[in-house]
Amino acid sequence: MRIGIFGTGDMAEALGRHWARAGHELMVSGRSSPGPLASRLGAATGTWQETASFADVLLLAVPAGAIGEVLAEAGPLGGKVLVDCSNDPALTGAPVASRIATEGLVVKGFNLAHVDVWRMKRPVFDGRPLSVPLCGDPSAVDVVSRLVRDVGARPVFAGDLSRAALLEATAAFAIGLWFAGEDAQAILAPAG
Template identity: 55%
Template sequence: MRIGVLGTGDMADALGGQWVRRGHDVMIGGRSGERATALATRIDATHGTLAEAAAFGEVLLLAVPYDAAPAALTEAGAIPGRIVLDCTNPVIPGRFTLATPGHSAAERFADQVPEARVVKAFNLCHVDVWRMTPPQFNGRPLAVPLCGDLDAVDTASSLVAALGCHPINAGTLERAGLLEATAAFMIGLWFSGEDAQAVLPPLEYAQGMR
């Protein structure tokens, strides 16, 4: 699959590098040609501008900070038919609340690029988790929830599975705000030193004792 990565930071490095190693064709796109070239060289991908990466990819990874994402999508230009994986977290630092009351970040990006299909993905874990090969804990693959339309989620699921993770269809894009709020809440717990995973019971207890 051809994947255009919009961004040259840590998430672009981690996910882009994993997909290259699994045989996908990846182009790194960035505002800084120097940074795009350096990252592409490091992970054995090709490089270009944001617009070139957007034109290259069947799937695009939006891998820039939330505040920079609208400008990156504008520079990417027209992207009809593309699937855009949004891994941004619109979290206010220190407060661990959302910077996007009302519509989610993913929905806002979808409004900006109505000719594309946005999928919320990869926003619940620190970048170092995405560098793991594969991301497994106590022998259990990491589960990755995805919010978007069914066909786009199916395509995104194949890229999740390529990482050795378990994709979960978490519903349509209107549920992306719940996924973003989950990230804000859990990040707040992690920063306070709590084991956020411990707040949820195992599946067999989730609907009560039977």
């Protein structure tokens, strides 16, 4: 699969490493120089528009506030799958990407775990692979599910894009607990 990565930060690198190991072709663009990250991933670099044209799937790994500018510069998306891993601190309802992208198929995912989880070779806890909720059009979620499996996690269809706001609210809740020193995994533990 051809994956375009919009962003050069930690999430872009952590997920990009998994996808490069899985044999996907990658192209990186960013607000800062994409060259160093592309070199570490064995990827090509391009402008926003070149990366969008290249990719089957685009990872939006830029701050929520920058998504509008990035997508405007990327140009027409022609039904491409857009993976939005950001969390909008304003929690204004639908994810930022879905409020802006009119031609792409937005999938909300990869936003509940800290970047250190994505840096793990396989995110497995107590023998269980990490489950990754995905919200979006079912055909787009099927595509992103493959990318979830490529990082060693388990995809979970969590509903259409209208439910993505719940994922962002869950992230805000859980991350707040973690920063307060609480064990969020114990709070959100499965039934035994």
